[in-house]
Amino acid sequence: xxxxxxxxxxxxxxxxxxxxxxxxxxxxxxxxxxxxxxxxxxxxxxxxxxxxxxxxxxxxxxxxxxxxxxxxxxxxxxxxxxxxxxxxxxxxxxxxxxxxxxxxxxxxxxxxxxxxxxxxxxxxxxxxxxxxxxxxxxxxxxxxxxxxxxxxxxxxxxxxxxxxxxxxxxxxxxxxxxxxxxxxxxxxxxxxxxxxxxxxxxxxxxxxxxxxxxxxxxxxxxxxxxxxxxxxxxxxxxxxxxxxxxxxxxxxxxxxxxxxxxxxxxxxxxxxxxxxxxxxxxxxxxxxxxxxxxxxxxxxxxxxxxxxxxxxxxxxxxxxxxxxxxxxxxxxxxxxxxxxxxxxxxxxxxxxxxxxxxxxxxxxxxxxxxxxxxxxxxxxxxxxxxxxxxxxxxxxxxxxxxxxxxxxxxxxxxxxxxxxxxxxxxxxxxxxxxxxxxxxxxx
Numbered sequence: 001x002x003x004x005x006x007x008x009x010x011x012x013x014x015x016x017x018x019x020x021x022x023x024x025x026x027x028x029x030x031x032x033x034x035x036x037x038x039x040x041x042x043x044x045x046x047x048x049x050x051x052x053x054x055x056x057x058x059x060x061x062x063x064x065x066x067x068x069x070x071x072x073x074x075x076x077x078x079x080x081x082x083x084x085x086x087x088x089x090x091x092x093x094x095x096x097x098x099x100x101x102x103x104x105x106x107x108x109x110x111x112x113x114x115x116x117x118x119x120x121x122x123x124x125x126x127x128x129x130x131x132x133x134x135x136x137x138x139x140x141x142x143x144x145x146x147x148x149x150x151x152x153x154x155x156x157x158x159x160x161x162x163x164x165x166x167x168x169x170x171x172x173x174x175x176x177x178x179x180x181x182x183x184x185x186x187x188x189x190x191x192x193x194x195x196x197x198x199x200x201x202x203x204x205x206x207x208x209x210x211x212x213x214x215x216x217x218x219x220x221x222x223x224x225x226x227x228x229x230x231x232x233x234x235x236x237x238x239x240x241x242x243x244x245x246x247x248x249x250x251x252x253x254x255x256x257x258x259x260x261x262x263x264x265x266x267x268x269x270x271x272x273x274x275x276x277x278x279x280x281x282x283x284x285x286x287x288x289x290x291x292x293x294x295x296x297x298x299x300x301x302x303x304x305x306x307x308x309x310x311x312x313x314x315x316x317x318x319x320x321x322x323x324x325x326x327x328x329x330x331x332x333x334x335x336x337x338x339x340x341x342x343x344x345x346x347x348x349x350x351x352x353x354x355x356x357x358x359x360x361x362x363x364x365x366x367x368x369x370x371x372x373x374x375x376x377x378x379x380x381x382x383x384x385x386x387x388x389x390x391x392x393x394x395x396x397x398x399x400x401x402x403x404x405x406x407x408x409x410x411x412x413x414x415x416x417x418x419x420x421x422x423x424x425x426x427x428x429x430x431x432x433x434x435x436x437x438x439x440x441x442x443x
Contacts, residue, residue: 025091025092025093026087026088026089026090026091026092026099026101027089027090027091027092027095028067028070028089028090029065029066029067029070029089029090029095030067031067032066033066033067034064034065034066035064035065035066035090035095035096036062036063036064036096037059037060037061037062037063037064037065037096037097037098038061038062038094038096038097039061039096039097039098040054040057040060040061040097040098040100041091041097041098041099041100042054042100042101042102043099043100043101043102044101044102044103044104045102045104046104047104047107047134047137048082048083048102048104048134048137048139049137049138051162051165052080052082052137052138052139052162053077053080053100053102055168055209055212056073056076056077056079056080056212057073057076057077057212058072058073058076058212059073065098070088070089070090070098071088072258073088074086074087074088075258075259076212076258077100077102078259078377078416078417079257079258079259079260079261080139081105081133081261081417082102082104082105082107082133082134082139082417083102083103083104083105083417084103084104084105084372084375084376084377084417085101085102085103085361085375085377086100086101086102086103087099087100087101087102088100088101103372103375104372105372105375105417105418106370106372106373107131107132107133107134107135108131108132108133109131109373109418110128110129110130110131111128111129111130111131111418111419111439112126112127112128112129113126113127113128113129113147113439114126114127115151117150117181117328117337118337119336119337122150123150124149124150125147125148125149125150125151125152126147126148126149127145127146127147127148127153128145128146129143129144129145130143130144130145131143138160138161138162139161139162140158140159140160140161140162141157141158141159142156142157142158143155143156143157143158143159144156150181151178151179151180151181152178152179153176153177153178153179153180154176154177155174155175155176155177155178155201156174156175156176157172157173157174157175158171158172158173158174159171159172160172161207161209163206167208168208168209168210169206169207169208169209170206170207170208170209170217171204171205171206171207172203172204172205172206172207172217172219173203173204173205174201174202174203174204174221175201175202175203176199176200176201176202177198177199177200177201178197178198178199178200178201179196179197179198179199180196180197180199180321181194181195181196181197182194182195182196182197182232182235182320182321183320183321183323183325183328183339183341184235184320184323184341185339185341186341187232187235187320191229191231191232193229195227195228195229195232196228196229197225197226197227197228197321198225198226198228199223199224199225199226199321200223200224201221201222201223201224202221202222203219203220203221203222203247204219204220204221205217205218205219205220205221205249206218206219207251213254213255213256214252214253214254215252215253215255216250216251216252216253217250217251217253218248218249218250218251219248219249220246220247220248220249221246221247222244222245222246222247223243223244223245223246223247223276224242224243224244224245225242225243225245225319225321226241226242227241227242235319235320235321236319237276237277237282237283237284237285237317237318237319237322238281238282238283239282239317240282243281243283243319244280244281244283245276245277245281245283246276246277246278246280247274247275247276247277248274248275249272249273249274249275250272250273251270251271251272251273252269252270252271253269253270254267254268254269254270255267255268255269256268257293257295261414261416261417261420261441262379262381262412262414262416262420262441263293263295263305264295264297264303265295265296265297266295267292267293267294267295268291268292268293268294268295269290269291269292269293270289270290270291270292271288271289271290272287272288272289272290273286273287273288273289274286274287274288276322277315283317284315284316284317285313285314285315285316285317285318285319285322286313286314286315287311287312287313287322288310288311288312288313288314289310289311289312290308290309290310290311291307291308291309291310292307292308292309293305293306293307293443294306294307300354301354301355301358302352302353302354303352303353303354303355303381304350304351304352305349305350305351305352305353305442305443306348306349306350306351307347307348307349307350307443308346308347308348309330309345309346309347309348309349309389310344310345310346310347311324311330311344311345312324312343312344313343313344314343318343323341323342323343323391324342324343324344324345324391325339325340325341325342325345325391326339326340326345326347326389326390326391327339327340330345330347330389332347332387332388332389332404332405332406333385333387333406333407333408333424333426333436333442334387334404334405334406334407334408334426334427334428334429334432334433334434335404335406335428336426336434336436337434338404338428340389340390340391340404341391342390342391342392342393343391343392343393343394344391344392344393344394344395345389345390345391345392346389346390346392346398347387347388347389348387348388348389349385349386349387349388349442349443350385350386351383351384351385351386351442351443352383352384352385353381353382353383353412354381354382354383355379355380355381356380356381356382356411357378357379357380358379359377359378359379360377360378360379361375361377361378362375362376362377362378363375363376376415376416376417376418377414377415377416377417378413378414378415378416379412379413379414379416380411380412380413380414381411381412381414382409382410382411383409383410383411383412383424383442384407384408384409385407385408385409385410385424385426385442386405386406386407387405387406387407388403388404388405389403389404390402390403390404404428404429405428405429406426406427406428406429407426407427408424408425408426408427408433409424409425410422410423410424410425410426410436411423411424412441412442414441419439420439420440420441421437421438421439422436422437422438422439422440422441422442423435423436423437424436424438
């Protein structure tokens, strides 16, 4: 009887060891402590393939890491938008083993959006952004957007960043239809009425990931743009009611940001060149877009953000629907209902942010609702900002006196990986103030 009890205790002991060994306990490294990584283990990814996570890492087996490096890699993995929680640390039993623990999010969800032009409910567009993320575990995205109201539209896009994993090649395919109001006030006054453009677009592109920070790509496609107003056909590139525009584009990304949904450190550069027409249908012009952003942590947890955005068009005949407008997608805060029109545009911004709540892992258990839908990373940031910009036809005509500036303060609420909300109060250079509510971060 005693020997049976001893055997039972021995079996229980080894059984408890086996249970303990299967449980993952993650520790942080001590300040200034470095380790040499001898293995990397990923846990919690029931759907996401390991290579989607591993290729975000800036270290590999045999490299030295510290807490700062591990934290940066944690933010880059979270930036994929595939997880509610991410932890990166070392195994408590073997500090040379790096453990990446993830909690996958819900991958199908709708995101409502809205836009109002000229501060009038009559000019309201409301819609839905329906996303199906990561449906094969390879970070693929199938996105369907539609809007109703002032500027109705729909589009569908498929993106696969790992079409060929070994070659680091991805693919994107897009199709869209848009009904867009004329945005040029001078033309509207000239023809004494408002009118619409009907646009259709189809495109396919390939891109290559050089490394974690560099990506190049290009696409080809076709735009079909129809002017609904006979007397305004002079605003078209072909000087007829229809512009048929085959196009080719090339672009380059450089991105060292930590958390892409709300960066605190790093740099971002996007350069995109598009040629439309090839003079096949009396259409031939070019668009060059450059977007540079800089993020830096300062003393007492303050975050400095800077941005320079430039869009230029050049060629024989630029249609007004492709002018570089400010006040729509890109805005000078303080001029929410003012629109700047020209062939080129320039926008610069500087922002100082401070975390009221840096990070809170929120989770709620509700009946019949998956926990992945009620789990989120919450953050609250206060900010002060200053914007300067303008649209113009030639750089020689751009003068400091023609620049418009705005400033103000606001609150950004992060509910990641789902959405970011922003509430701001801004002033223009004449001191007139206005509230802005948006469902994305400023930059």
